[in-house]
Amino acid sequence: MAGAALLFPATVIAAACVVLSGGASAAPPGRVFVVGGDGPRGWSQPTGTDETYNHWASRNRFHIGDFLDFKYAKNDSVVVVSRADYKLCSADKPVQRFDDGADVRFRLDRNGNFYFISGAPGHCKAGQRMTVRVMADHAAKGAGGGDSPAGAPSPDGDGDDEDDSGGSYRTPGYGYSSGSPPTPPHGNTSAAAAVSPSRGGGGGGGYHRVAGVAAAALLVLA
Numbered sequence: 001m002a003g004a005a006l007l008f009p010a011t012v013i014a015a016a017c018v019v020l021s022g023g024a025s026a027a028p029p030g031r032v033f034v035v036g037g038d039g040p041r042g043w044s045q046p047t048g049t050d051e052t053y054n055h056w057a058s059r060n061r062f063h064i065g066d067f068l069d070f071k072y073a074k075n076d077s078v079v080v081v082s083r084a085d086y087k088l089c090s091a092d093k094p095v096q097r098f099d100d101g102a103d104v105r106f107r108l109d110r111n112g113n114f115y116f117i118s119g120a121p122g123h124c125k126a127g128q129r130m131t132v133r134v135m136a137d138h139a140a141k142g143a144g145g146g147d148s149p150a151g152a153p154s155p156d157g158d159g160d161d162e163d164d165s166g167g168s169y170r171t172p173g174y175g176y177s178s179g180s181p182p183t184p185p186h187g188n189t190s191a192a193a194a195v196s197p198s199r200g201g202g203g204g205g206g207y208h209r210v211a212g213v214a215a216a217a218l219l220v221l222a
Contacts, residue, residue: 045076062108066134068105076120078116080096080097086131089124099119
């Protein structure tokens with residue numbers, strides 16, 4: 001009987017550790033960044049007073065699973081290209097091309113650099129192009145937990161170049177705003193908020209809960 005009495009609390013502790021540690025390691029949802037900011041500009045040929053797209057990208061920090069929301073006119077396009085074609089403003093051999101006039105939500109599905117240009121004549125050379133640098137994962141912010149912007153790419157896109165392909169198209173939905181997490185359908189946000197740790201938390205809250213459960217069980221055994 002004594003052995004059975006000890007076995008039950010030990011089983012409870014093990015189950016609690018599995019459940020809580022699994023919740024702590026759940027990946028946070030990707031954020032959505034409206035390219036160029038929330039204003040009316042969107043993805044368009046810049047004027048002399050507009051912020052460059054590379055400068056806008058350098059002010060943000062992108063992670064795997066985040067989305068870029070391109071809002072562009074029907075006579076324009078979003079072209080994903082290699083680094084070499086980016087530097088040449090060439091859309092002849094696109095990795096992906098979106099030109100149906102509908103807004104594009106592009107998922108950043110790997111780390112490294114993504115290269116975007118406009119396929120409209122003259123737009124790329126006028127400055128409608130962008131390099132986005134994606135961090136390895138959501139934990140890459142470092143021990144300080146800060147969310148400081150990634151390093152700015154140089155104007156011609158030079159820098160660490162890993163894989164030139166990747167990314168995926170996703171139809172816009174739910175009206176996401178720049179840098180905001182996606183909202184589940186029908187406004188069901190409570191469940192997602194309950195299982196997703198904050199970006200800066202590193203899952204530490206889950207481990208603290210595990211320790212608390214284990215300590216309580218040991219007190220019962222005593």
